Amino acid sequence: MTQIRVATMSNAGGTGKSTMVVNLAYQLARKDKTVCIMGCDPNGSLTLFAGLDDPPDANQTLDKVLRKDFDGEWPLFPVWRDRIDGIDACLGGLVLTETAKRLDQESRGSYMLADALEDYPLPHDVVLFDCPGTIERFHEVTLTASTQVLIVTKLDDKDVDAALKLCSWIYTARKDLRIKPPPEILGLVPNGFRKDRAMHRGNMGTDPDRSLPAALEVLSVRLFSKIRDSAHLANAGANGLPLGIYRPGEPINQIFEKIAGSIIEEN
Amino acid sequence: MVAKGRRRSINQMVAGAIESKKEDEVSRLREELAELRAHSQSVGVCEILVDNITALRLPDNLKQPRRYFDPVKLAKLEDSIQKHGVLEPITVRPTSDGRFETVSGERRWRCCAALGIKTIPATIRELDDETALEIALIAQLLNEGISVIEQTDSIIGLLRLRLDKTFDETTRFLHAAHNYLSKGIEGNTISGDEDKIGVVEAILEEFGLKIGSFVSNRLPLLKMPNPILEAVREGQVSPTNAQIIAKQPEEWHSHLLAIAEHLTKEELQRRISELRAQKAQQQLFNSSDSQTSSSPPSNDAMNLAATAAGSGDEESELDQYVFEGIKAIRKRKTQLLMNKKVRTRLARIAKELKEIKAIAREAGIDI
Numbered sequence: 161m162t163q164i165r166v167a168t169m170s171n172a173g174g175t176g177k178s179t180m181v182v183n184l185a186y187q188l189a190r191k192d193k194t195v196c197i198m199g200c201d202p203n204g205s206l207t208l209f210a211g212l213d214d215p216p217d218a219n220q221t222l223d224k225v226l227r228k229d230f231d232g233e234w235p236l237f238p239v240w241r242d243r244i245d246g247i248d249a250c251l252g253g254l255v256l257t258e259t260a261k262r263l264d265q266e267s268r269g270s271y272m273l274a275d276a277l278e279d280y281p282l283p284h285d286v287v288l289f290d291c292p293g294t295i296e297r298f299h300e301v302t303l304t305a306s307t308q309v310l311i312v313t314k315l316d317d318k319d320v321d322a323a324l325k326l327c328s329w330i331y332t333a334r335k336d337l338r339i340k341p342p343p344e345i346l347g348l349v350p351n352g353f354r355k356d357r358a359m360h361r362g363n364m365g366t367d368p369d370r371s372l373p374a375a376l377e378v379l380s381v382r383l384f385s386k387i388r389d390s391a392h393l394a395n396a397g398a399n400g401l402p403l404g405i406y407r408p409g410e411p412i413n414q415i416f417e418k419i420a421g422s423i424i425e426e427n
Numbered sequence: 428m429v430a431k432g433r434r435r436s437i438n439q440m441v442a443g444a445i446e447s448k449k450e451d452e453v454s455r456l457r458e459e460l461a462e463l464r465a466h467s468q469s470v471g472v473c474e475i476l477v478d479n480i481t482a483l484r485l486p487d488n489l490k491q492p493r494r495y496f497d498p499v500k501l502a503k504l505e506d507s508i509q510k511h512g513v514l515e516p517i518t519v520r521p522t523s524d525g526r527f528e529t530v531s532g533e534r535r536w537r538c539c540a541a542l543g544i545k546t547i548p549a550t551i552r553e554l555d556d557e558t559a560l561e562i563a564l565i566a567q568l569l570n571e572g573i574s575v576i577e578q579t580d581s582i583i584g585l586l587r588l589r590l591d592k593t594f595d596e597t598t599r600f601l602h603a604a605h606n607y608l609s610k611g612i613e614g615n616t617i618s619g620d621e622d623k624i625g626v627v628e629a630i631l632e633e634f635g636l637k638i639g640s641f642v643s644n645r646l647p648l649l650k651m652p653n654p655i656l657e658a659v660r661e662g663q664v665s666p667t668n669a670q671i672i673a674k675q676p677e678e679w680h681s682h683l684l685a686i687a688e689h690l691t692k693e694e695l696q697r698r699i700s701e702l703r704a705q706k707a708q709q710q711l712f713n714s715s716d717s718q719t720s721s722s723p724p725s726n727d728a729m730n731l732a733a734t735a736a737g738s739g740d741e742e743s744e745l746d747q748y749v750f751e752g753i754k755a756i757r758k759r760k761t762q763l764l765m766n767k768k769v770r771t772r773l774a775r776i777a778k779e780l781k782e783i784k785a786i787a788r789e790a791g792i793d794i
Contacts, residue, residue: 317434324440331447335454342455355765363437365774375441379448380640 165277165287166346166423167302168310171322171329173293175312176351176387178205179397180416181290185239186402187413187420188286189246196236196284198222199252200298206290207251210239211400218255225250226259226272226301232280243405248284260297270297270337274305286423295329303330304339308346308423315350315360315386320372323348327379346423347382349415352389382422385415452635459633460565463558464518472516474546475527477539480519483528483563485556485584497665498689505538513539516548518566520559527551530559531566557588565633574666576659579645582634589626598646601627605642652677658684668695675699696789 166184168177178201185195199206199222207214215221220235239247263269277287289302303309309330313323327345334342350372354360364386365371376383387393396406404413517532527549529536539547554562564581587597603616604624617624624638631641649656651673658664664672664687671692672683679702687695756763763769787794 320437321435321440324437324444327444328447331444331451335451342451358764361764361770365770371437371777375437377640378441379444380635380637 162307163277163281163287164285164308164423165289165306166308166310167289167291167299167306167343168312169291169299169302169326169330170293170312171295171326172314172319173203175293175314175319176349177201177293177312178209178290179393180310180312180349180351180419181206181288182209182239182397183402183404183413183416184420184423185247185286185288186244186404187417188423189244190404190417191420191424192246193285193424194246194248194283195286195288196248196250196282197239197288197290198250199290200256200302201252201290201292202254202256203292204251204253205397206249207253209397209400210237210249212237212239212249212251214253215251218258221251221253221255223255223259225276226263228266230276230280234280234282240401240405252290256298263297263301270300271304273301277305295326299329300333300337303333303343304337306343307341308344310346310419310423311348311381312351313348314352315354315357315363315372317359317363320363324375327381345381347384347419348376349384349419350386353386354389384419384422387412387415448635456565456633460562463562463565464552472548472550475519475549475551477536477545477547480527480529480536480547480549481522482533483530483559484522485560501534501538504534505542508535508538508544509542512544513547516550518552518562519549520552520554528559530554530563560585560588575645576648576666576669578634579641579648580660582630582636582641582645583649585630586627589630590623598649601638601642601646605638608638652680654680655684663688665692667692671695671699675702692789 168181168184170177178199181197185197188195197206197210204214215235215237218224220237222235224230224235234250236248236250239249241247263272266272268275287305289306291302292298311323311326313319330343330345350364353364363372365373373383390410390412392407392410393403393412396403399406403410403416513532513535515532515535517535518530519527519532520530522528530552532549536547564585583594583597586592586601587594590597590600592600599616600620600623603614604627606612606614607617607621607624628638631638636645648670651659651669655664655669655673659666659669664684668687668690672680672687672695675683679699683695683699686698690698764773784794
């Protein structure tokens with residue numbers, strides 16, 4: 161089976177990408193897949209949610225990989241090894257702001273991650289990229305290296321608008337960058353749903369003029385089940401654990417499991 | 428006090444994404460077309476006698492793309508060809524009887540024939556049926572204006588070719604494949620043929636479609652009665668008019684098909700309203716004939732007329748249950764909206780309302 165590579169993207173900060181990545185990694189590992197999670201975000205939230213410490217220097221981060229003289233020794237850290245096998249992390253963090261500048265100067269800047277993965281393949285079944293909050297260089301970098309894109313969005317109007325703009329960007333970018341084969345949009349996950357918010361309910365479909373489900377139908381983009389706003393989910397992340405370990409009985413875990421399942425079955 | 432602003436509708440938000448997606452797909456299709464063209468043998472570009480050309484003939488009445496030629500658009504194309512000639516060579520393939528069949532560019536060829544132009548620039552390629560159909564389909568998709576029905580029909584044609592099945596077998600296979608993929612139900616249709624599912628998915632993917640949405644949204648379009656579907660394929664009626672006719676009582680179909688060829692959508696609708704009014708009058712005439720003497724003729728006749736014309740009882744019932752019902756629900760809106768079962772049903776109502784708006788628009792009622 162060819163390596164599956166999923167970029168988790170959004171066009172706004174704080175939508176729940178890093179949370180999604182760690183929880184998907186956990187669910188995939190439960191299905192006996194080996195996973196490498198990659199932090200491509202300067203805010204380094206993936207490090208926190210994976211229960212790890214910020215690496216002491218750039219050589220232990222993704223920055224090391226995105227250099228012309230990368231020697232193929234990926235800087236990987238084991239994740240939750242005392243509870244489950246199979247998950248490793250290549251971390252991001254503040255150093256990535258410098259990395260981005262360097263990529264701007266390289267002739268194959270946007271392809272350096274794809275090149276590194278091709279020249280020095282990782283053994284994992286699945287690679288999950290945690291992308292930054294708004295569309296920027298690392299979106300291109302991960303898009304060229306991905307087989308699929310998962311979009312996570314909150315449900316206020318501004319978030320929905322941003323998510324649809326992201327779809328637009330993905331179609332344009334994959335055409336302009338001539339990525340072969342072009343990464344597919346795996347689907348969109350509505351996150352942070354609050355049933356007492358009329359705006360959320362409206363955007364999820366009771367209002368015919370504003371139906372996100374209908375809009376995605378037109379684009380043929382799959383809409384996954386909505387994840388409600390949950391303190392447990394936030395707390396799990398703060399404790400550096402996936403929800404599946406922190407609070408196994410929580411129904412939201414089933415949504416993560418379903419998404420993990422479709423990542424595997426789409427390939 | 429809250430100030431009134433303006434919320435952006437989802438339709439506005441999604442418009443940009445739709446546009447980008449189309450451009451991306453077009454770009455990919457163009458690449459594929461270029462590749463396909465490169466792979467087939469070419470004998471170069473020549474001027475060929477228009478009279479020596481026929482439309483693409485495919486075996487077993489395979490669904491040919493672009494059967495309906497909109498007369499207005501055709502007229503525009505004729506104008507343009509008359510002024511500038513045919514600028515882009517059409518693609519043809521040689522036939523066994525020394526003539527040529529159009530693979531792409533049938534409209535341009537027809538315009539030349541209509542204008543009495545003697546020759547047309549063409550690229551001649553040796554193409555087997557499968558490749559010819561594929562090129563014709565892709566080239567057609569790159570042109571605007573192909574209706575969803577024609578596209579669906581053509582794609583099924585392509586699937587038939589690759590799967591080597593009849594039309595009915597193909598639609599059955601699609602349903603079975605959808606069930607297999609979404610629910611894991613492996614019926615008789617699929618067993619032994621799982622690899623064919625991959626073939627179907629690959630073909631649909633070339634057109635940006637997935638089996639699930641193709642089965643739910645596209646296949647039903649072809650559920651029109653056969654005479655109407657045939658008329659669309661023969662190019663005798665536009666796809667829009669065909670769908671309108673399909674919704675009318677069956678006994679009207681052949682009459683409507685006969686007159687619809689040169690009617691616009693609005694003219695067809697008007698004719699249908701006339702027929703409806705005639706039918707209502709007919710019923711009134713018939714029923715007032717069969718009156719019993721015990722009831723006062725005028726009242727019963729009026730009631731029957733009212734029922735026949737669909738007014739009176741039916742309207743007041745609808746008024747009471749629907750409009751009053753909505754008023755009642757609105758009073759408890761906040762509470763009701765928190766209930767998932769209610770939301771599901773409201774979503775259905777929203778869909779019906781959308782359709783009502785569309786019907787109103789077609790009928791010229793301003794909402």
